Amino acid sequence: MDTRPIGVFDTGLGGLTAVRVLRRILPEEDLIYFGDTARVPYGGRSRETLLKYARQDLRFLRSFDLKAVLIACGTVSTTSLDVLQAENDLPVIGVVEPACRRALAVTKNRRVGMIATLASVRSGAYEAALRRLDPGVEVLGHPCPLFVPLVENGRVHPGDVVIETVAREYLEPLLEWGCDTLILGCTHYPLLEEILAGICGPGVTLVSAGEECAFELKRLLSAQGLRAPEDRRGTAEFYVSDQAEDFEEAASLFLAEDIHHMARRIDIDQY
Amino acid sequence: MDTRPIGVFDTGLGGLTAVRVLRRILPEEDLIYFGDTARVPYGGRSRETLLKYARQDLRFLRSFDLKAVLIACGTVSTTSLDVLQAENDLPVIGVVEPACRRALAVTKNRRVGMIATLASVRSGAYEAALRRLDPGVEVLGHPCPLFVPLVENGRVHPGDVVIETVAREYLEPLLEWGCDTLILGCTHYPLLEEILAGICGPGVTLVSAGEECAFELKRLLSAQGLRAPEDRRGTAEFYVSDQAEDFEEAASLFLAEDIHHMARRIDIDQY
Numbered sequence: 001m002d003t004r005p006i007g008v009f010d011t012g013l014g015g016l017t018a019v020r021v022l023r024r025i026l027p028e029e030d031l032i033y034f035g036d037t038a039r040v041p042y043g044g045r046s047r048e049t050l051l052k053y054a055r056q057d058l059r060f061l062r063s064f065d066l067k068a069v070l071i072a073c074g075t076v077s078t079t080s081l082d083v084l085q086a087e088n089d090l091p092v093i094g095v096v097e098p099a100c101r102r103a104l105a106v107t108k109n110r111r112v113g114m115i116a117t118l119a120s121v122r123s124g125a126y127e128a129a130l131r132r133l134d135p136g137v138e139v140l141g142h143p144c145p146l147f148v149p150l151v152e153n154g155r156v157h158p159g160d161v162v163i164e165t166v167a168r169e170y171l172e173p174l175l176e177w178g179c180d181t182l183i184l185g186c187t188h189y190p191l192l193e194e195i196l197a198g199i200c201g202p203g204v205t206l207v208s209a210g211e212e213c214a215f216e217l218k219r220l221l222s223a224q225g226l227r228a229p230e231d232r233r234g235t236a237e238f239y240v241s242d243q244a245e246d247f248e249e250a251a252s253l254f255l256a257e258d259i260h261h262m263a264r265r266i267d268i269d270q271y
Numbered sequence: 272m273d274t275r276p277i278g279v280f281d282t283g284l285g286g287l288t289a290v291r292v293l294r295r296i297l298p299e300e301d302l303i304y305f306g307d308t309a310r311v312p313y314g315g316r317s318r319e320t321l322l323k324y325a326r327q328d329l330r331f332l333r334s335f336d337l338k339a340v341l342i343a344c345g346t347v348s349t350t351s352l353d354v355l356q357a358e359n360d361l362p363v364i365g366v367v368e369p370a371c372r373r374a375l376a377v378t379k380n381r382r383v384g385m386i387a388t389l390a391s392v393r394s395g396a397y398e399a400a401l402r403r404l405d406p407g408v409e410v411l412g413h414p415c416p417l418f419v420p421l422v423e424n425g426r427v428h429p430g431d432v433v434i435e436t437v438a439r440e441y442l443e444p445l446l447e448w449g450c451d452t453l454i455l456g457c458t459h460y461p462l463l464e465e466i467l468a469g470i471c472g473p474g475v476t477l478v479s480a481g482e483e484c485a486f487e488l489k490r491l492l493s494a495q496g497l498r499a500p501e502d503r504r505g506t507a508e509f510y511v512s513d514q515a516e517d518f519e520e521a522a523s524l525f526l527a528e529d530i531h532h533m534a535r536r537i538d539i540d541q542y
Contacts, residue, residue, distance in 0.1 A: 038320050039310060046514035049309050149420035165433050243317035269540065
């Protein structure tokens with residue numbers, strides 16, 4: 001039994017996908033969420049800049065006495081996870097491996113597509129993890145640089161010609177190639193699930209990296225005896241690096257939970 | 272006569288609009304350009320974060336012995352210019368006032384529209400400057416948060432349903448309101464000039480904040496005796512805060528000039 005909180009990191013709203021699932025499957029756990037809203041988006045940045053940012057983000061989260069950290073950011077997971085794990089003496093899990101395990105469990109033709117930010121696709125992390133788990137699998141990744149700004153601007157509704165056109169362009173090469181499973185390798189993308197499913201049709205199973213990592217975290221806490229007692233009710237604290245009000249507004253919609261006046265702003269450059 | 276360089280700042284590619292004009296109208300001047308590509312976009316950030324970033328950006332530029340600074344970034348110009356001017360003992364000019372002067376010179380019905388980032392529209396800086404110059408002018412501003420990511424992803428071509436749809440949505444309230452002059456209050460927007468002109472029609476004159484500030488700078492240098500001798504050929508140096516290659520690629524297209532292997536990367540957090 002361990003009632004210390006779990007740290008969850010993302011750049012903005014995307015990681016709340018994982019928080020939503022964690023609140024459902026681990027309601028007894030305390031969560032400390034940090035969204036680096038002053039420096040979002042990470043997806044187009046270089047590996048070196050990403051590592052610098054990720055180290056600061058972890059240092060802030062570790063100013064709390066945590067039992068585990070969930071990197072609910074595809075870009076940091078694909079570019080910096082190994083370094084963060086080596087530098088920290090607590091479990092640090094990312095979104096890549098859980099999503100890859102799930103994708104391999106559901107694929108029948110062993111052609112797995114992956115969409116993510118440019119930095120994540122460039123990193124080759126999903127391909128490497130999939131091939132390590134199943135050397136015979138075929139993988140095709142495609143960057144979707146406009147999805148994060150479109151999602152952050154609320155363009156998530158089926159029938160919107162803007163998001164539909166961009167999504168169709170991004171998915172076309174993957175569908176022509178013939179994947180039967182598509183990893184949503186960025187935690188913002190579950191907000192586009194209805195649109196993506198509509199374009200892919202029933203022959204393609206979508207796997208959400210933002211959701212699978214929450215299930216992985218639950219397994220890990222159970223295996224290591226780190227779960228909190230089930231009769232308690234967990235809390236959630238939210239920290240951001242830019243104006244709290246803008247985040248609260250969007251996050252309340254995202255979580256379907258009112259978090260107004262609950263987010264606190266911190267200066268990430270101090271870490 | 273003064274051959275010290277001019278510092279030019281923007282967050283990414285937008286300020287190159289001003290550089291392009293400066294190279295044409297002041298070919299004898301040396302330019303030091305800094306693009307804060309590690310922290311682009313600025314447009315959705317809070318005033319406090321913007322001021323912190325802007326101070327760092329100026330400190331870096333002033334590590335060179337400059338004669339003047341051009342803030343070729345709409346967001347910093349609208350939120351932080353007065354503070355930067357007060358803190359620096361050299362001419363610091365922004366994009367707001369030159370664009371407003373030009374807009375007032377061309378408007379006939381004295382209804383001026385303005386499009387910019389969310390931070391710039393929230394600041395009210397264009398309205399304030401226009402009313403200071405002409406108390407009777409009517410002004411309507413509209414934020415266009417998706418324009419910067421769309422431009423940075425190359426969606427600038429007429430006929431592209433994505434940029435055309437977004438642009439039509441953003442411009443509709445301004446056109447219904449009946450402006451005859453439209454200020455492009457963000458230095459990225461001149462890349463959308465053909466699309467915006469197509470939607471606005473011949474009854475609306477577009478005024479580019481990124482171009483007008485270059486003419487203003489020329490006037491200021493002449494008035495203060497700070498021009499370089501006309502028989503010399505000016506140089507341009509480019510600095511960025513993230514990977515130089517990505518910037519060089521886009522900037523070469525943007526400037527219609529090959530700047531491959533010419534940009535250098537600096538660590539802006541050191542300033």
